[in-house]
Amino acid sequence: MxxxxxxxxxxxxxxxxxxxxxxxxxxxxxxxxxxxxxxxxxxxxxxxxxxxxxxxxAEMLREKIKALEHRVMDMVRHGTENVVTADRLQRWTRGLLTARDPRGLPLQMAGELQSLFMVPQIAIKVWDCDAVYGNEPYAQWVSDDVKAFATSLTTPYCGLNAGLEATAWLDDAKAAVSIALIPLRAEPSAPAFGLLVLASPDAQRFNPEMGTDFLERIADLASAALSRLRP
Structure with a gap:
């Protein structure tokens, strides 16, 4: 053996x-x-x-087919949502381009963002404006801390409202659970000359994990339009 x-x-x-x-x-x-x-x-x-x-x-094949069907439906849904978002962005951009009165542009910009994209609250401040706009609400005093914070943002800030000073610009700061802070600047490396605040009572509307590509596009368009207010 x-x-x-x-x-x-x-x-x-x-x-x-x-x-x-x-x-x-x-x-x-x-x-x-x-x-x-x-x-x-x-x-x-x-x-x-x-x-x-x-x-x-056969059961495994049916399950794979069902999973693929769900993925296709998700792709169709996301594609439809992207088309709707692109259409709204185009309408908003058109409003910026056709605005004749620079004085009312910040309020028009915020109002149309609010209605087109269903953002519950929006506030905007612009500093270093031409003196002729100095008495407008959006050009009123902003602290150096807020200016420095806005300049420090290389991308829009998204997250829960931690009581940041800029949220005091909102009509109802207590109802702002999640916020997006969008710095406005003439060039990517230039200091910020304004700050756009978006706020929602939904904690997930503006969360730290969300992509900011769309918000960055908003920042570029808003910055270009509001450059008309600067000397």
Whole structure:
């Protein structure tokens, strides 16, 4: 008797991975043992009943098809949402381009953002304006801390309202649970000359994980339009 062979087998038993590797590398195994496929019984995920391998494969295929259908529907839904958002952005941009009175532009900008994108509260401040606009509400005193904070933002800030000074510009700061702070600047590396505040009672409306590409586009367009107020 070959005790060495028996000892090696005991010390290195065949594992499931060994079997899987063997079957993967021996594609003609089931051709030689076709009767095994008909004998294999698996547990159905839709109950405790046993099903054949072919039936289980059919169930898995149906599940994959269903998952693909859901993904396609999600893509269609997101595509539709993107078209709607692009249309609203175009309408907002058109309003900026056709505005004749620079004096009322900040309020028009905020009002149309609020109505087109259904943002509950919006506030805007612009500093270093031309002296002729100095008495407008949006050009009133802003602290150096807010100016420095706005300049420090390289991208819009999104998150919960932590009582930042700029939220005091809102009509109802207590109702602002989540906020987006959008700095306005003439050039990417230039100091901010204004700050746009978007606020919502929904804690998830402006969250730290959200993408800011759209808000950055808003910032670029708003900054370009409001440059008309500067000397």
């Amino acid at each position: 070959n005790f060495t062979h028996n000892n090696n087998a005991a010390m290195n038993p065949i594992t499931e991975d060994d079997i899987a590797d063997y079957l993967a590398n021996t594609p003609d195994f089931f051709e030689r043992h076709a009767q095994l496929l008909a004998q294999v019984q698996l547990t159905s995920p839709h109950g405790n009943r046993a099903v054949s391998l072919q039936e289980r494969q």
